[in-house]
Amino acid sequence: MGAEFVALSLPPILIGICVAVACALPGNFLVLRGQALIGDAISHVVLPGIVVAFLVTGVVAAGPMLAGAAIAAIVAVVAIEAIRRLGQIEAGAAMGVVFTAMFAGGVLLLEQSDTSSVHLDVEHALFGNLESLIWLDATGWASLFDVQALATLPVELPRMALALIVVAAFVWIFWRPLTLASFDEGFAQGVGLPTGAIGLGLVIVSAIAAVAAFDAVGSIIVIAMFICPPAAARMMTNRLTHQVAWSAGFATLAAVIGYVLAGYGPLWIGASASVSAAGMIATVSGLILAAAALCGPHRARNG
């Protein structure tokens, strides 16, 4: 069990946990602010950004893709805001127009260009490929202390860990202004907080988490992790600190159980192949949310 587990399952599980927690942390504030669907929009618009970055540079590398995705996210935010103001159109509808059009453009670009030689296609963008992120040089738990073996860890793991650290640092440093601006925007403005900048910062940090996760696990798990663990945590407590802790716990739980169920579940019932880990993690997070919505102590709306 040991060697095989460390080589095949440990890296994906760790990456899954990093993704889940990195998305769930800003997700708490997005859900509180009624901006839960920003995660949805971001994960759609990332696709054209990555495709354009690939077409311009000709390589699939983290740097250009991250830059392309970030530019696409900014274009989307500006476009949504412009449509909302110019047409006096409700934010949700403006968002729907922009992200579907950008996603459609991304898909067509991708299908038109010759990307068969590289690892870039629509399905991969949607579901990711968590299972393939294996650590070939690991021979057992001892490899964790072997510098040479550690160097061959899938690059997604350190990248995702870095994203998690950035996100966690942002939430920790800006805890008070974030809390204030999320619960009582008017008061926050009154005491002189730059609420616009805080909101934008939150969106940018969410975009960082989404873009970093996108490459490893696909967009669907990103949306699920932005919303499900924080929403479930919201049913468990009335205190924000507890809620964030619960959401991180739920996110970790969903990642671990989801991965194990996807990888080993079919074997237990006698099937031969495994199922999509990203899909399974999203499913488990939904089950957690369902359980919390049915029996969480604070599930009802107060007043």
Add this chain to the structure above:
Amino acid sequence: MLADALLLQLGYNAALVTIGAMLLGVAAGVAGTFLFLRKRALVSDAISHATLPGVGLAFVLMVAMGGDGRSLVGLLLGAALSAGIGLLCVQWLTTRTRLGEDAAIGAVLSVFFGFGIVILTIVQTLNAGRQAGLEGFLLGSTAGMLRSEAMLLAVSAALVLALVVLLRRPLTLAAFDPGYAEAAGWRLGRIDLAMMGIVLLVTVVGLKVVGLILIVALLIVPAVTARFWTERADHVVVLAGLLGGLSGYGGAALSAVAPALPTGPIVVLVSFGFFVVSLLLAPGRGVLASVLRYGRYQRRVHVRQGLLALAQGQPIYERLTHRLLRRAGYILPDGVATADGQAAAAKAQLDEARWAIVRGDLVFVSAATRYDGLTEIETVLTPDQITDVDARIMAPQAVT
């Protein structure tokens, strides 16, 4: 080739698909307008993503029962069922828990879609040859559609459209004046349910054409586009239907020419093209109209301020003001007022004096709110009132 496609000359199947897509577009545009006006546009995103597990499970079930698994009717029934469950989940989460609708939409969308992916990976291992059709539901594929499938698409799109036309009265009422609709005896909850039912049908019928990821665009984009052109309720509905129909028709025709590309993105981009044109060119709300309006306003302010400066004998340094006044023939190149300019300046100053009286008198309080430094007082007060105001300007004041 494209002309052939647009003229329905690419064979019976392609023609059926194109017409079906057009009917679907009309139904989606109209239904989407109601959704958009009820501010629930993105609920359709949750509904459409929630179809995926239904499609997958229906396939598995049909294979388990010894069938082929690719029967479009069966797949669409499964899609409708799971989309319905997804819709109920959104409703339940929104009404029974403290979550907002946005969080409920996002949760249902991602979880159902994730579960659908799990089922798809199971389907892929069932028998490698047959699952090919299911990926088409993600982004739509009309290439190589069977005659029976194209027929089903066209007929069901026509039925959905008929349903929308049948229910247009209560839907319009609920969308534009929910309070009045309730007072008039309509059950708002039921109308909403009917609206969601129609949206669900549009989504399910559109699965094969546009795909579940992008069908939401066909519901939202035409409605938003139509909103740019008119302020009238009934016109928005008709225009959205028209735009949706054109997008469906054009997109499906284009897609018939490029069978390697998924249909959904093409339809969406055609629809988005209409949107961009409207955003730029629509009268009233469009970007071009806004820029023109802004420029006109700016020129009016400059001319007015320039004239007031002339009236007080001040020199004009501001370049734009100078140019505008010269072009209007109010001043000479050296800044000296012409006869026209003197008359206009005197008139402007008189206007200001009259406004000063109006704004200082409670009798004119409603007229005074129209003051913006540009409006001519003749457009606000009657000649009698102006005479009255003038009398007060001219009236000798006692020196105390």
